[in-house]
Amino acid sequence: MPATRRPAIEATHLRRRLVALDAIALVLAWLPAQLWHHDTGAALWKHVAIGIVLLVSGLLLLRLQGLYLARVASSRGEEIRRLVISAIALGALHSLLLSAVGVHIEARWLWLSPAVLLTLLVWLRGGFRAWLSASRASGQNLRDVLIVGANADAADLVSVLREHPEAGFRVYGVIGDPGDAAAHGLSSMHRGTLVDLGAVVRHHGISGVIVVLGSMPTPELSRAMCELENDGVHVQVSNGLHGLSHRRLRATPVAYQSLYYVEPADAAAARLALKRAIDVCLALVGLAVFAPVMLAIAVAVKTSDRGPVLFRQCRVGRDGSLFYMLKFRTMVVDAEARLHDLAASNERHGPLFKLEHDPRVTRLGRFLRSSSLDELPQLVNVLRGEMSVVGPRPALPSEVAQFDDRLLDRLHMPPGITGLWQVEARDNPHFGAYRRLDLFYVDNWSLMLDLVIIVATIEQVIAKAVRTLTPHHRQPAPVVPLRGVSGTPSPGGDDVQRSA
Numbered sequence: 001m002p003a004t005r006r007p008a009i010e011a012t013h014l015r016r017r018l019v020a021l022d023a024i025a026l027v028l029a030w031l032p033a034q035l036w037h038h039d040t041g042a043a044l045w046k047h048v049a050i051g052i053v054l055l056v057s058g059l060l061l062l063r064l065q066g067l068y069l070a071r072v073a074s075s076r077g078e079e080i081r082r083l084v085i086s087a088i089a090l091g092a093l094h095s096l097l098l099s100a101v102g103v104h105i106e107a108r109w110l111w112l113s114p115a116v117l118l119t120l121l122v123w124l125r126g127g128f129r130a131w132l133s134a135s136r137a138s139g140q141n142l143r144d145v146l147i148v149g150a151n152a153d154a155a156d157l158v159s160v161l162r163e164h165p166e167a168g169f170r171v172y173g174v175i176g177d178p179g180d181a182a183a184h185g186l187s188s189m190h191r192g193t194l195v196d197l198g199a200v201v202r203h204h205g206i207s208g209v210i211v212v213l214g215s216m217p218t219p220e221l222s223r224a225m226c227e228l229e230n231d232g233v234h235v236q237v238s239n240g241l242h243g244l245s246h247r248r249l250r251a252t253p254v255a256y257q258s259l260y261y262v263e264p265a266d267a268a269a270a271r272l273a274l275k276r277a278i279d280v281c282l283a284l285v286g287l288a289v290f291a292p293v294m295l296a297i298a299v300a301v302k303t304s305d306r307g308p309v310l311f312r313q314c315r316v317g318r319d320g321s322l323f324y325m326l327k328f329r330t331m332v333v334d335a336e337a338r339l340h341d342l343a344a345s346n347e348r349h350g351p352l353f354k355l356e357h358d359p360r361v362t363r364l365g366r367f368l369r370s371s372s373l374d375e376l377p378q379l380v381n382v383l384r385g386e387m388s389v390v391g392p393r394p395a396l397p398s399e400v401a402q403f404d405d406r407l408l409d410r411l412h413m414p415p416g417i418t419g420l421w422q423v424e425a426r427d428n429p430h431f432g433a434y435r436r437l438d439l440f441y442v443d444n445w446s447l448m449l450d451l452v453i454i455v456a457t458i459e460q461v462i463a464k465a466v467r468t469l470t471p472h473h474r475q476p477a478p479v480v481p482l483r484g485v486s487g488t489p490s491p492g493g494d495d496v497q498r499s500a
Contacts, residue, residue, distance in 0.1 A: 011070075011143075013386075014132070014141065015068050017128065018068060018073070021125065021128055022058070023055065024124065025120035025124050026055045026117065027055060028120055029113050029114075030051050030054045030094065047101075047342070050098070052099045053093075054090060054094060054097070065081070065085065065086055067082055072166070074167075074168075077247070079125065081304065081453065083121050083122060084118060087118040091113065091114035094113060113426075123458075123462075126456070126458070127263045127459065127462065129459065132168075136165050136168050137166050139165070143169055144170050144172040144204070144206055144208070145208040145209060146171075146201065147173070148174075148194070148197065148209055148211040148212060148216075149212030150174050150177055150184060150190065150215065151176070151212065153213075153214060154176065154184070154186070154215055155185060156242070157210065157293050158171050158174065158205055159432070160432075163432055163433050164424075166424075169208075172191070173194065173408070175191055175196065176193065176194070176215060176216065177216075178193070194216060194224055197224055197227075197228070198227055202231070207234060208233065208234040209228055210238055211224075211225060211238065213238065213239055213240055230274040243436070243444075247263075247444070247448075248263040248264075248306025249261070249262060249263075271447065278450075279388050279389050280383065283380075283382040283383045283389070286376070291313050293376070294376050297368065300364055304362060305332070305362070306333065307329060307333040309331075310327065310329060310377060311328070311331070315396060315397075316394065316397055317394065317396035317414060318413075318415070319385070320400075322397065323381065323384075323386040325381060325387070326378055327374070327377055330362060330368050330374050331360040375417055379417075387414055387416060388414040388415070388416045389416060390416045390418055390419055390443070391413050391416025391440060392416065395440060410442050412442055413441070418457040419438070419453060420440060421441075422457070423453055423456040423459075
């Protein structure tokens with residue numbers, strides 16, 4: 001099969017899966033509601049017809065909203081926003097169709113089907129995203145891209161894409177000055193200069209190119225981008241603004257030049273107070289809902305080996321304050337004494353210790369970890385004000401002692417039960433991913449980002465539980481560091497329990 005056809009076929013296959021999941025959500029949300037109105041006086045076939053119209057209209061609306069484009073579906077915040085718009089529009093259409101056939105329903109019930117639809121769409125798409133991320137981490141469903149640029153920013157971008165295969169990109173090579181490529185450890189990936197770009201793209205069937213701004217003179221890059229667009233190649237631009245959320249960039253063109261205004265970070269005292277209020281409410285609700293479960297876990301842990309129920313570990317909180325983080329104990333009682341014997345088997349790069357098949361973990365502990373139930377006692381830490389529901393990973397004092405000044409900025413926010421690193425790169429062995437995502441959260445925090453992370457956490461917990469119940473699920477392929485491309489320096493250190 002020609003190389004130019006394979007990426008398009010794979011993308012079409014993935015899109016069909018997503019359309020099928022959306023169709024299931026639409027049917028489950030609307031058809032039962034139609035059949036429920038059997039005593040409204042309208043014929044059953046009319047309700048079935050309305051369900052069919054809503055199914056077709058829903059899929060068309062989702063397509064018009066761009067929800068089958070990777071650049072939209074890959075952004076949780078934007079995806080959820082467009083799903084909300086679609087659910088509201090379909091709810092209005094549902095009301096109009098019922099009125100057209102003479103069916104009148106109390107207004108308080110009209111919101112039910114759109115709410116169910118939104119929940120199902122978010123949940124099913126979240127499961128699809130979790131499956132796709134795991135598939136990409138194992139080397140499947142990756143898209144070959146060329147990096148236009150061979151400077152330091154290009155080398156950083158290559159390193160980021162290699163550390164995050166779940167993003168879906170596989171760097172085929174770089175285009176630029178061979179001297180720059182050699183200076184930044186990219187010689188083995190050099191595929192030619194800018195004049196060779198079109199030929200390389202066509203010969204190797206590359207469907208996507210990422211242009212690194214500042215790597216070459218702007219007029220040359222502009223001409224190359226125009227040629228790529230004319231050839232139907234997808235073009236993305238890396239602006240070199242590391243750690244800055246795209247949500248903070250506002251287009252402010254001047255004389256038709258593309259300028260962007262950088263919105264200030266959403267960390268005002270009033271918003272932080274609101275974050276704290278939300279934390280308290282969620283913690284109280286969580287403790288009330290999970291109290292029976294926590295009691296059952298406590299009894300199970302205690303009777304398993306007569307050891308302590310809770311594991312208490314000193315962590316560093318906001319502004320460097322120390323606190324004891326709580327978890328249900330998932331390891332044998334002498335786990336700390338046995339850590340030294342396992343240090344050489346650490347699967348992490350840097351201070352974060354993790355061993356996929358840690359012999360110190362008990363049978364009950366494996367279940368608690370796979371379901372994330374061992375984290376429930378941290379709701380008490382949230383009530384105490386020591387932690388937040390969402391925030392950077394709570395670090396050990398031994399880790400913080402080796403952080404540089406920039407990484408210490410993560411202490412400006414309270415640590416969280418869950419966070420951006422936990423949902424995006426928890427199984428990523430690279431310390432650079434941990435550093436980059438935690439700092440991104442601190443620099444770009446907002447209540448909307450917290451909401452997106454909470455939704456993603458639910459997705460990840462469900463997906464991990466499903467993978468755990470599958471005895472022979474595929475393990476992610478190890479990420480091999482790119483020779484010559486240096487990542488973030490990783491200080492050493494140990495952690496008894498797995499990272500929170």
